[in-house]
Amino acid sequence: MSSAFDAPFRRLLAEVVARAGSLRAREDEDAHARRRVRADRGTFAGHRRYSLGDDLRRVDWNAYARSRELFVKLFEEEERRGLVLVVDCTPSMRVGTPSRLQGAQRLAALVGAVALARVGTVRVCQPGKVVSLEGGARIDALLGALDELRADQTDPGALWSTVLSERLRGRVLWISDFADLGETRAGLKRLAPRRRDLLGLLPELAEDRLPEQDGWLALVDAESGERVRTRVDARLRRAVGLELERLARGQDEVFARAGVPLLRVALPPAESTSVAAWLGGGWLDRV
Amino acid sequence: MTLDHPWRLLGLLILPVLYWLALPPRPRRESLTAHLGQWQAALSRIGRRPVRFRRLRFWLLALAAGALALASAEPRVGARPGAAELVILLDDSASLGAVDELRGEPRDGPGAGPSTAFVRARARIAEVLAARPAGVEVRLARCAAEARIHRGTDEELLEALGEGPRCEGLRVDLAALARELAGDPARAVWTLTDARGGVDLPTDGGLTVTSGEFAGPNRGLVDLTLRDSWPLPDLRLDVQVLGPAGESPSLAVAGAAVPAQDAVATWDFDPSAGVWRGSLALRRVAGGVCSVEIAGPRDPLEADDLVRLPIPPPPAPRIGLLAAGVPDSSLGLAAEALADLAGGGEVVDGAAGGEFGLLLADDGTLIWPAGGRLWGFGSRFVGEGEPVSGPGTPRREPLAVDWDREHPLTRGVDLSELVVRAALAVEDLPSGPGVMPLIHSTAGPLLVAVERGDLRALVAAFRLGDSNLPLLPAFPQLLRRSLSWCYGVEGLLDRAGPLDGLLDREESDLSRSAGAEPGDLRPIPPLRDPGARLAVPLVLLAMLLLGIRVWA
Numbered sequence: 001m002s003s004a005f006d007a008p009f010r011r012l013l014a015e016v017v018a019r020a021g022s023l024r025a026r027e028d029e030d031a032h033a034r035r036r037v038r039a040d041r042g043t044f045a046g047h048r049r050y051s052l053g054d055d056l057r058r059v060d061w062n063a064y065a066r067s068r069e070l071f072v073k074l075f076e077e078e079e080r081r082g083l084v085l086v087v088d089c090t091p092s093m094r095v096g097t098p099s100r101l102q103g104a105q106r107l108a109a110l111v112g113a114v115a116l117a118r119v120g121t122v123r124v125c126q127p128g129k130v131v132s133l134e135g136g137a138r139i140d141a142l143l144g145a146l147d148e149l150r151a152d153q154t155d156p157g158a159l160w161s162t163v164l165s166e167r168l169r170g171r172v173l174w175i176s177d178f179a180d181l182g183e184t185r186a187g188l189k190r191l192a193p194r195r196r197d198l199l200g201l202l203p204e205l206a207e208d209r210l211p212e213q214d215g216w217l218a219l220v221d222a223e224s225g226e227r228v229r230t231r232v233d234a235r236l237r238r239a240v241g242l243e244l245e246r247l248a249r250g251q252d253e254v255f256a257r258a259g260v261p262l263l264r265v266a267l268p269p270a271e272s273t274s275v276a277a278w279l280g281g282g283w284l285d286r287v
Numbered sequence: 288m289t290l291d292h293p294w295r296l297l298g299l300l301i302l303p304v305l306y307w308l309a310l311p312p313r314p315r316r317e318s319l320t321a322h323l324g325q326w327q328a329a330l331s332r333i334g335r336r337p338v339r340f341r342r343l344r345f346w347l348l349a350l351a352a353g354a355l356a357l358a359s360a361e362p363r364v365g366a367r368p369g370a371a372e373l374v375i376l377l378d379d380s381a382s383l384g385a386v387d388e389l390r391g392e393p394r395d396g397p398g399a400g401p402s403t404a405f406v407r408a409r410a411r412i413a414e415v416l417a418a419r420p421a422g423v424e425v426r427l428a429r430c431a432a433e434a435r436i437h438r439g440t441d442e443e444l445l446e447a448l449g450e451g452p453r454c455e456g457l458r459v460d461l462a463a464l465a466r467e468l469a470g471d472p473a474r475a476v477w478t479l480t481d482a483r484g485g486v487d488l489p490t491d492g493g494l495t496v497t498s499g500e501f502a503g504p505n506r507g508l509v510d511l512t513l514r515d516s517w518p519l520p521d522l523r524l525d526v527q528v529l530g531p532a533g534e535s536p537s538l539a540v541a542g543a544a545v546p547a548q549d550a551v552a553t554w555d556f557d558p559s560a561g562v563w564r565g566s567l568a569l570r571r572v573a574g575g576v577c578s579v580e581i582a583g584p585r586d587p588l589e590a591d592d593l594v595r596l597p598i599p600p601p602p603a604p605r606i607g608l609l610a611a612g613v614p615d616s617s618l619g620l621a622a623e624a625l626a627d628l629a630g631g632g633e634v635v636d637g638a639a640g641g642e643f644g645l646l647l648a649d650d651g652t653l654i655w656p657a658g659g660r661l662w663g664f665g666s667r668f669v670g671e672g673e674p675v676s677g678p679g680t681p682r683r684e685p686l687a688v689d690w691d692r693e694h695p696l697t698r699g700v701d702l703s704e705l706v707v708r709a710a711l712a713v714e715d716l717p718s719g720p721g722v723m724p725l726i727h728s729t730a731g732p733l734l735v736a737v738e739r740g741d742l743r744a745l746v747a748a749f750r751l752g753d754s755n756l757p758l759l760p761a762f763p764q765l766l767r768r769s770l771s772w773c774y775g776v777e778g779l780l781d782r783a784g785p786l787d788g789l790l791d792r793e794e795s796d797l798s799r800s801a802g803a804e805p806g807d808l809r810p811i812p813p814l815r816d817p818g819a820r821l822a823v824p825l826v827l828l829a830m831l832l833l834g835i836r837v838w839a
Contacts, residue, residue, distance in 0.1 A: 092321035100321075179321040207320065216314035221323035228323060228337040229311050230330060239329035240322075247325055 004105040005143050008273045013113055015275055017139065020117045047071040053137030054120075082121030082170030085112055086163055087146070089127065089153040092179050092222040096205040096267075101151045103203040103267035104175040110278060111173060111201075111287050112142045123168055127158040130168065154223075156183055160190045173287060175201045177208075178251045178262075180223075188258035199287060200255055200262040208248075210241045263287070289818065291361035298356035302349055309345040311338040347836035351829040358825035363818035370475035371815045372424045374468050375412060376489070377448070378480035379429035380457035381590035382794045383408065385481075387499030404481040404497040405452045411479065411495060412448070416441040420816035431455035434464065454590045456791035457484045465489035475812035482802035485793040493811035498801035506530035506581050507591030507795030509562060513569075513577075518602035518644070518774045519767055520630045521547070522569035527562045528581060529591075529795050536563050537582040543575035543598035562792070571630060574600020591795040601630030602644045602774055609637030611651025611666070617751035618649050618664060624766055645773055650750060652678075658741030660773035665750035667715045679712025682748070685728035696736065696745070696768045697725050700761035707733060707756075710748035717746055736772070743773045 005013070050059060050070035058072040085108045093101035112122045116138055124131040124145040131145040153159065163172070172194055178184045191198050206212070211232055219228045230236065255262035263286060268277035290296070320326065330337060383405035416425060427437040427444050432455040437447040461478055469476045469491035476492030483498060510527035522544050528536040535554040540546055550568040557564055569577070580593040606626045608614060619634070626632035629644045637646050646656075648663040654671050669675055687705040690697045705726070713731035721739045724732035737744040756762050793799075 095319050095321045177321050207318075207322070212318075215316065216312050218314040218317040219320050219323055219326055220317060222319050222321050224323075226323060227339075228326060228330075229314055229339055230326070230335065230337055231312075235333055236329060236335070239332045240326055243325035243329045243332070244322060247322065 003143075003147050004102045005109060005147065008271075009106060009109075010143070012273050012275060012278065013109060013139070013143075016110055016279065017113050017117050019275070020114045046074045048074055048134060051135045051137060053135040082123060082168075083112060083115040084123045084125060084163070084168045084170050084172040085146075086125045086159065086172060086174045087149050088156070088174070088176030089149050089151050089159070090156055090176075090183075090223065091151050091154065092177055093151040095177070095222050096207065098270040099151065100177055100203055100205055100267070101149065102270070103205075104201075105146045105149060106278075107201060107203055107265060107267075108146050108173070108175055109143055110284065112146070113139045114284065116142060121170065123170070125159060125163050125168070127153055127155075128162055130162060156187065160187060164190065171197045171199065171287075173199050173201055175203065178202055178254075179247070181247070181250050181254055184251065185254050185258075188254065188260060191260075192258065195258055195260050198260045200260055201283075201287070202251070202262060202264045204264050204266045208244060210244070211237050261286075288362050288364050288821070289366040291363065291817075293360055295360040296356060298359055299353060301352055301356070305348055305352055306345065309340065309348065311340055341839070343839050344836050347832045347839060351832040351836070354825045354829040354832065358822040358829070362821045362825070364821060365816065366818035367420070367813065367816035369813035369815040370473055371422070372426065372471075372474045373415075373419060373811070373814060374474055374476050375415075375425065375427045376434075376461055376465055376468075376476060376478040376480075377408060377412070377427065377429050378457055378461060378478070378484075378486060379405075379431040379435075379452045379455075380481075380484050380486075380794055381431075381452055381454050381790050382457075382483040382588065382797070383452040383481050383497070384454075384590050385499070385501060385505070385588040385797055387501065387587075402499065403451070404499055407497040407499075408479040408481075408495070409445070409448050411497070413441075413445055415477070415811065416444065420814055422817045423814045428464070429453070430457065430459035430461060430464070432458045434459050452590070454790070456794045457486055460487065462487040462489045462491075465491045468492070469812075475814055477811045483794065483797070483799070484791060486802065488802055488808075492809070493807070494809040495807045496801065496803045496805045498803075498805050501587040501797045504531045505586045505588050505591070505795060505797040506536055506583070507586075507588060507792075508579065508581060508594050508789060509591070509792040509795055511579065511594050511596070511789055513596050513598075515571075515599070516771065517571070517599055517776060518630075518770055519628055520571040520601060522571055522598070524567045524569055524579065526565050526567070526579070527557075527560075528565065529562050529792060530581075532556050532558065532561075536565070538565070538567060539580045539582040540567065540569060540577060541580075542577040542595075543573050544569040544571050544577040544596075546570070561796075571598055571601055574598060587797055588795060591790045594789050602770075605641065605643050606632055606634045607637030607639070607643035607646040608634055608649070609646060609651075609653070610649040612649075615649050615664070615750050615752040617757040618647055621751065621757065621762075621766060622647050624763065625770060628767055628770055645770060655739070656742060659743075661742070661744035662769055662773070663744065663746045665711060665747065665753065667711060668717060668744075668746065679714045681712060682710045682728075682730045684708055685710050685730040685733060685748075687726055687728050687733055690726045690734075691724070694723065694725055694736070696765065696772050700764050702726060702759070702761055704759055705733075705754065705756060707749045707754040709750075709753045713748075716748055717744075743775065745769055745773070 047060060047063060048071065050072050054072050060071045060073045063071045087104050087108055093099065093104060112124070115122045116133060116135060120134050122133045122142060124133070124142065126148065133142050133145070172191065178200065214232050214234070217230060217232050219230065252262060263283050265283045272278070384403050387402040419425065425444060427447060429435045429437065431453045437444055461480060465476045465478050466489065468474055477495070478489045478492060479495045479497060480486055481498040482488060482496045488494060507529045508526060509529045512525040514523040514525070526538065530536050538552060547568040547570040552565050552567040554563050554565040575598060577596040577598045578593060579596060586592065606622045606629065608619065608622045622634040625645055626634050632644060637643070637648065643659065645660045645662060648661065648666040650665045652667040652669060652675060653663070655668050667678060685707055687702060687707065690702045692698060710733055716732060716735055717737050721737055723736040725736055726732065726734040733748045735746050737746060751757055
């Protein structure tokens with residue numbers, strides 16, 4: 001089974017992580033984090049095992065003395081600053097070449113890697129389980145968890161159940177095509193308690209704007225498998241473009257009504273290894 | 288169900304083609320999409336329908352095409368094997384026209400008229416024609432003296448039958464004809480006859496006998512001979528009449544001939560033949576048809592009661608008289624007598640020209656005509672362009688010594704008393720080929736007959752007034768015979784032959800029982816029934832399916 005993260009992308013990812021400190025939001029966020037961490041140092045939230053790359057200053061030496069194992073202390077503020085990655089794994093994410101799911105995986109990898117490097121905690125939600133990652137050295141684990149995602153989940157509710165049952169703290173990044181406005185509206189409703197920390201991310205494909213070319217075309221619905229044959233010409237292309245614009249407006253409206261921001265990220269070609277191409281528009285800063 | 292043209296079912300091969308045509312175009316590209324709803328909305332917005340295989344429309348089209356292919360094969364239901372052609376052999380002889388009697392009263396036929404075997408046969412034929420399966424061709428053979436074949440529609444066939452049989456005897460061998468026709472298995476033969484007239488009943492095909500019962504005797508003319516002495520007006524009729532022995536028949540003759548004055552028919556009954564033999568003298572009054580009919584009460588069969596005889600017209604009634612000087616009074620009397628013999632003619636001047644029944648020449652010198660009939664008395668004849676020499680020395684009181692006893696003119700007449708005072712010289716009489724001396728004298732012939740091409744002439748060497756010939760009993764005979772001989776007729780003419788209306792005795796003899804009991808003795812062989820055609824309903828079904836398909 002091929003991986004969504006080939007070697008060129010991994011090099012690109014390493015370059016992005018290395019440049020994470022130059023991100024525009026770095027100063028504000030770090031300062032805010034330090035203030036919050038210092039202020040809340042006494043608000044102990046729990047331990048977790050030490051992992052390579054963790055700050056030695058956060059090692060609980062008393063626990064080490066008792067158990068002869070290294071633990072780092074977790075504070076409540078830190079939990080809230082973690083990142084929860086929720087990637088839509090419904091069949092509609094298979095659309096596109098490369099698929100929208102692969103784009104979503106790569107975007108999640110970019111965001112998650114930067115979060116691991118800067119914040120330290122990333123959770124990848126999968127239907128029925130959550131993979132928690134902490135520390136900048138867990139990028140490979142992050143990629144592994146994202147690589148396990150398959151666009152074969154027919155029940156999006158299962159993912160929401162996992163997200164809500166785990167009572168995950170931190171910013172929730174929902175990456176999806178939001179093609180089904182009804183499902184989108186339902187998801188936003190269920191995540192309403194978390195809407196202040198929720199952000200929608202839509203990896204955009206070229207076909208989200210206009211059909212590719214004229215001629216006879218068999219359209220297969222990714223969800224239902226329904227097949228429609230039609231002849232594509234300029235008139236139909238215009239009509240489809242209008243319908244896609246209506247969909248985009250509908251998505252914006254649904255998110256606006258829920259008070260959740262929605263970011264559209266145009267996916268670069270799969271073979272692109274340009275950081276500028278992947279981070280064009282500064283979307284990562286907004287995340 | 289049967290098919291007239293099963294090979295046309297090959298048209299069903301169009302179904303795979305229709306299926307192939309009904310399939311939507313196979314796109315070269317297939318695209319997975321998350322926006323199928325938007326595509327469908329866009330298609331709807333521009334008024335297009337997605338191209339897809341429409342199962343219902345295809346099945347409607349396929350069923351319509353199948354129905355049309357089946358219709359083209361012309362299916363039928365209820366078909367029955369059998370003959371495709373029906374030949375009706377109808378005994379069309381006169382005996383079928385005999386009126387039936389039931390308890391002494393004429394029986395009503397299927398129509399308004401009296402019942403006859405022909406009427407029943409006609410009604411039976413009409414029934415069969417009406418009930419025969421469609422597509423069975425019918426030929427009607429009316430068999431009497433000869434077979435006449437009719438074909439056409441039912442109405443035409445019934446019209447061809449007419450209202451009664453022909454007035455002929457049955458001379459067609461129905462049995463042999465039915466056997467020959469029945470040899471073809473595709474042909475059914477049905478014979479209708481009254482089993483009378485000595486017919487051999489066919490043993491092949493269907494057979495229906497339509498004879499009836501007749502209470503009274505039937506009288507009929509079964510033989511008839513007319514003896515004609517043309518160009519003379521005398522006729523003699525010899526007849527045989529079938530009838531009961533106790534009462535002699537009576538004949539009514541009218542038309543071109545009438546009974547001669549004071550003529551009475553003589554009748555003799557021949558018990559061995561069961562017929563009356565009779566003879567009646569007639570006189571020709573004109574040319575045309577003479578009807579001879581049995582007089583008396585009507586009998587069951589009228590067809591044999593009347594015979595029509597063709598009578599030739601009398602010769603040209605003009606008797607020409609051509610005299611060089613004062614005509615001999617005896618010659619005038621002879622001319623009057625000849626005019627009367629020729630059927631009421633008249634005596635005219637021979638110089639007037641025209642056609643003469645006979646031209647009488649008296650004295651003088653004449654040129655031989657190219658043709659015609661001529662009797663010269665004391666006249667000399669020369670060929671056209673020949674020099675006219677003077678007459679030879681007349682013979683004085685030549686003595687008639689003999690006459691030709693074999694010639695039709697002089698056979699059986701007595702000329703022994705003939706006395707001639709003066710006669711032309713022998714060299715003034717015709718001689719050479721075609722000249723036959725009839726009366727001989729000691730000084731040469733006194734009367735010669737000349738036959739040269741179209742010319743028939745008698746040349747007497749003496750004038751009538753110079754002889755006692757007009758006073759001899761042989762003279763009227765000579766006059767009569769001269770008229771016949773000049774017309775080329777020697778003796779009496781028998782005008783019997785196959786006369787119109789003369790039937791065979793077996794045909795007229797209704798006293799004999801029919802050869803079979805009436806009824807359908809053998810059924811008509813089975814006829815092929817093609818069954819009901821389904822082509823039109825199938826075409827309508829196909830149109831209905833196509834109509835539904837328009838709205839599907």
